[in-house]
Amino acid sequence: MKQQDVHKDRRENHQTQRHIPAHQQQQPPNHLQHRDKRHPSVRRHDARQDTRIPRWHRTLHKVQNPVQPEDKEKKPQQNPRTNNHLIHIDCSPNSAASIGPSGLHVHQIFRSVNPMPSTSAAAPALSLAGRTALITGGSRGIGAACVRLFRQAGARVAFSYQSAREQSEALVQELSSQELSSHSLTGGEDPPRPADCIALQQDLATPEHGHALVAAAVHALGRLDILVVNHGVWPAHDQPIDTMPLQQWRSTLAINLDSTFGLVQAATAQMLHQPPALPADVAASPRGHIVLVASTAAQRGEAFHADYAASKGALISLTKSLSSELVPQGILANCVAPGWVSTEMSAAALNDPETSKKAMSLIPLGRVAHVNEIAAPILFLCTPHAGFISGEILNVNGGAVLVG
Numbered sequence: 001m002k003q004q005d006v007h008k009d010r011r012e013n014h015q016t017q018r019h020i021p022a023h024q025q026q027q028p029p030n031h032l033q034h035r036d037k038r039h040p041s042v043r044r045h046d047a048r049q050d051t052r053i054p055r056w057h058r059t060l061h062k063v064q065n066p067v068q069p070e071d072k073e074k075k076p077q078q079n080p081r082t083n084n085h086l087i088h089i090d091c092s093p094n095s096a097a098s099i100g101p102s103g104l105h106v107h108q109i110f111r112s113v114n115p116m117p118s119t120s121a122a123a124p125a126l127s128l129a130g131r132t133a134l135i136t137g138g139s140r141g142i143g144a145a146c147v148r149l150f151r152q153a154g155a156r157v158a159f160s161y162q163s164a165r166e167q168s169e170a171l172v173q174e175l176s177s178q179e180l181s182s183h184s185l186t187g188g189e190d191p192p193r194p195a196d197c198i199a200l201q202q203d204l205a206t207p208e209h210g211h212a213l214v215a216a217a218v219h220a221l222g223r224l225d226i227l228v229v230n231h232g233v234w235p236a237h238d239q240p241i242d243t244m245p246l247q248q249w250r251s252t253l254a255i256n257l258d259s260t261f262g263l264v265q266a267a268t269a270q271m272l273h274q275p276p277a278l279p280a281d282v283a284a285s286p287r288g289h290i291v292l293v294a295s296t297a298a299q300r301g302e303a304f305h306a307d308y309a310a311s312k313g314a315l316i317s318l319t320k321s322l323s324s325e326l327v328p329q330g331i332l333a334n335c336v337a338p339g340w341v342s343t344e345m346s347a348a349a350l351n352d353p354e355t356s357k358k359a360m361s362l363i364p365l366g367r368v369a370h371v372n373e374i375a376a377p378i379l380f381l382c383t384p385h386a387g388f389i390s391g392e393i394l395n396v397n398g399g400a401v402l403v404g
């Protein structure tokens with residue numbers, strides 16, 4: 001009889017354990033229930049001095065080993081797949097996180113202090129060290145900005161001017177003074193060579209003029225790696241096509257197009273004839289770069305300036321033809337198409353209230369460009385960073401072509 005009573009008691013106890021009324025089950029305080037739903041990982045506080053893990057903590061973490069003092073000496077870990085700093089909580093059984101009488105404690109946060117090393121030891125640089133460049137129309141405006149940037153990038157530069165002799169000499173003197181000052185600060189022994197930056201007077205209105213300028217540049221620099229055709233003329237006055245003088249048409253196309261043909265022809269022959277500038281890296285280094293400076297007018301036209309738009313439109317077609325022909329031989333050809341730029345050539349138009357208002361209405365960015373904003377893309381196209389770009393028309397116009 002006693003044995004039957006014992007079995008009966010066991011069954012009752014078992015049923016009681018399996019069917020505990022909800023109001024009798026161990027529940028966390030109300031404020032912790034709400035916090036659990038919003039932030040399961042926040043630190044929890046239990047007023048009871050009980051070393052056992054409450055029911056609502058059991059699914060978060062199960063402590064098998066006590067925290068050891070040496071765990072705090074663990075070295076920071078890093079994500080092997082990225083270079084990003086990594087912050088995480090280690091919830092493995094041997095981690096430095098534990099749950100005690102007062103809830104969840106994080107004794108150590110692992111933070112990566114040594115991110116993955118970069119594949120490049122130095123920051124990317126727009127360098128033209130060891131290269132030579134000829135920049136036409138380099139005494140002022142976009143051309144002068146190009147001369148400055150190309151010299152800063154390490155290229156030896158020759159630039160042309162037509163009549164602005166004083167400005168050209170001042171630019172050469174400016175760059176020579178900067179180079180001498182920089183050289184003295186670095187403790188060098190030999191000053192820069194005079195031919196690192198030279199100004200060449202040359203009219204540019206015929207193919208023969210282009211041939212002569214290239215020959216003078218090669219004579220001064222020893223070789224030619226980069227040609228930037230920046231010179232040009234833009235008659236500021238509005239001229240309807242039905243009354244445009246033939247002389248204006250021919251003059252604009254002669255300066256903007258005929259001389260460009262002569263420059264490109266002579267420069268290409270020189271680039272193909274001379275040895276590569278970097279013999280040790282022939283496969284990755286182009287034999288030469290040609291950058292033509294066109295205009296937004298070349299793409300959308302310009303009323304009352306048909307001569308200028310036609311000449312610049314021809315430069316875009318010439319760029320694509322040069323690229324198709326010369327890329328297999330290692331010469332890259334590209335074009336930069338500026339919009340309105342603050343230069344001496346555009347000053348008269350931009351100073352006129354009506355013309356300026358009309359020009360601003362066509363530029364989504366709401367302003368004209370600074371010369372450096374045109375020169376910098378030209379420089380980029382001549383660096384190794386643009387070694388896979390050819391035949392492109394780079395629009396630098398504040399979005400004007402999109403609305404024109």
